[in-house]
Amino acid sequence: MEMIREIVTSSQNKYVSLARGLASKKNRENEKKFRFDGVKLLCEAVKKGLELDFLLMDESEERAVLEKAEKLYGVKETDINCKAIKVASSVFDKLSEEQAPEGVICVAKYAQDMHCERDAEFFKSIDKDEKILLLESVRDPQNVGAIIRVAAAFGVDRIVMSKDCADIYSSKTVRASMGTLFSTKVDRVADIPCAIRNLTDLGRRVFAAALNREAQKLGEFSIYNGDCVVIGNEGHGLSDEAIAACGRTVFIPMSDRVESLNAATAAAVLVWEFFGSQDNGGNVR
Numbered sequence: 001m002e003m004i005r006e007i008v009t010s011s012q013n014k015y016v017s018l019a020r021g022l023a024s025k026k027n028r029e030n031e032k033k034f035r036f037d038g039v040k041l042l043c044e045a046v047k048k049g050l051e052l053d054f055l056l057m058d059e060s061e062e063r064a065v066l067e068k069a070e071k072l073y074g075v076k077e078t079d080i081n082c083k084a085i086k087v088a089s090s091v092f093d094k095l096s097e098e099q100a101p102e103g104v105i106c107v108a109k110y111a112q113d114m115h116c117e118r119d120a121e122f123f124k125s126i127d128k129d130e131k132i133l134l135l136e137s138v139r140d141p142q143n144v145g146a147i148i149r150v151a152a153a154f155g156v157d158r159i160v161m162s163k164d165c166a167d168i169y170s171s172k173t174v175r176a177s178m179g180t181l182f183s184t185k186v187d188r189v190a191d192i193p194c195a196i197r198n199l200t201d202l203g204r205r206v207f208a209a210a211l212n213r214e215a216q217k218l219g220e221f222s223i224y225n226g227d228c229v230v231i232g233n234e235g236h237g238l239s240d241e242a243i244a245a246c247g248r249t250v251f252i253p254m255s256d257r258v259e260s261l262n263a264a265t266a267a268a269v270l271v272w273e274f275f276g277s278q279d280n281g282g283n284v285r
Helices: 014-021 025-031 039-047 062-073 089-095 120-124 141-153 171-177 192-201 240-246 263-276
Strands: 002-008 033-037 052-058 083-087 104-109 115-118 132-135 158-162 185-189 206-209 228-231 248-251
Touching: 014 025, 014 052, 014 089, 014 104, 025 033, 033 039, 033 171, 039 052, 039 062, 039 104, 052 062, 052 089, 083 089, 115 120, 120 192, 132 141, 132 192, 132 263, 141 158, 141 171, 141 263, 158 192, 185 192, 192 206, 192 228, 192 240, 206 240, 206 263, 228 263, 240 248
Parallel strands: 002 083, 052 083, 115 185, 132 158, 132 228, 158 185, 206 228, 206 248
Antiparallel strands: 033 104, 052 104
């Protein structure tokens, strides 16, 4: 890590201004960079090979940040391959998005090898053994981040999401993913129903998480390698077009004390059943 010894005292400093501007999706897209706060996310980024652009470090917390990174997460100062700029505490506190700032703000480059814009045609030739979760119009960044974390926990290989889902590089998404975003394949597509049809053309079964007359009760049918599931918007569920493209629907059995689950909670249940408990023969228990 290259530590810049001069302490930044101006909120107009170019590094400070860049980090502040990355709160805007437009600026993130223009720069192809994003920001996130905290020691754990810094260490996850280092361990997973995310390309860091620079760090902003609270002048009074520099040593504490580095000691915590090594003691709790095994990341040494020499493992961090970017420049670090020390910032006056008064400037840092106004810049941090955390209620209890940990003394470090990271700016990283988009992981464009992991996170891609895809044409629906791409899914005509995808690996038949990939575990795929699809999202349509999930607009809450904390839900998207939590879903990415759940997907990583249970071995999902790829998340496919519609372009109107929450931005994966929102600081709220990154925080909710707890760094799993940095090593998860995420594809954005303009046409989720078309992507679904291309997956079914490969012989995959794609299940829409939706309650209709034909919906099958989760846990009462066999699931096989290659099966996929699609989760929809927190309030309105999946579009009619996505459900029709799937041709199969699944619902989570619940007591009558609750009407529905939010997208992240539903994803946790579905992802475990579809992917987390597969045996080597391809069946789910």
